[in-house]
Amino acid sequence: MDYGWVIRRHELSDSEWEFVRPLLPRSERGQKRLDDRTVLNGIVWKFRTGTAWRNVPELYGSWATLHTRFRRWARDGTFERMLREAQTRVMRDVTAKNLHLEELGQFLKARRSELSPTASPPLKRR
Structure with a gap:
C-alpha cells in the first residue's frame, strides 16, 4: 500500500513554499545541510499531526535536525x-x-x- 498521500497532505504546497522561502535565514555555515524545504515540511508535519519529534518520518531527516532547526528559527x-x-x-x-x-x-x-x-x-x- 502507498501511504504517500497521508504524508504529502501535511506538506507545504508549491505556492506556500514560494511564500516562505525568502523569509528563511541563509546558512552561514560551510558544511552542506539538509534542504530547508524538507526540514520545514518535517516541522509542519510534526505540528499538523501532533506527533512527538522522534515520530516524524525519516524522509524529512533526523528528528534531531528538525528539532534543532525549529528551535533556531524560533529563536531568531x-x-x-x-x-x-x-x-x-x-x-x-x-x-x-x-x-x-x-x-x-x-x-x-x-x-x-x-x-x-x-x-x-x-x-x-x-
Whole structure:
C-alpha cells in the first residue's frame, strides 16, 4: 500500500513554499545541510499531526535536525517574520477587495439613480 498521500497532505504546497522561502535565514555555515524545504515540511508535519519529534518520518531527516532547526528559527524570529508577512498580505488583499466593493457600490448607486430618478435616497448609516 502507498501511504504517500497521508504524508504529502501535511506538506507545504508549491505556492506556500514560494511564500516562505525568502523569509528563511541563509546558512552561514560551510558544511552542506539538509534542504530547508524538507526540514520545514518535517516541522509542519510534526505540528499538523501532533506527533512527538522522534515520530516524524525519516524522509524529512533526523528528528534531531528538525528539532534543532525549529528551535533556531524560533529563536531568531523566522516564524515571527513569516507570521507578520502573512498578516500583511492578508490585510493587503482585504483592503484591495474592500476598495473593489466600494467602487462597485458607487457604480450601483449611480446606476440606480440613472434608472429611477424618483427613487428614494439611500439610507444613511449610523
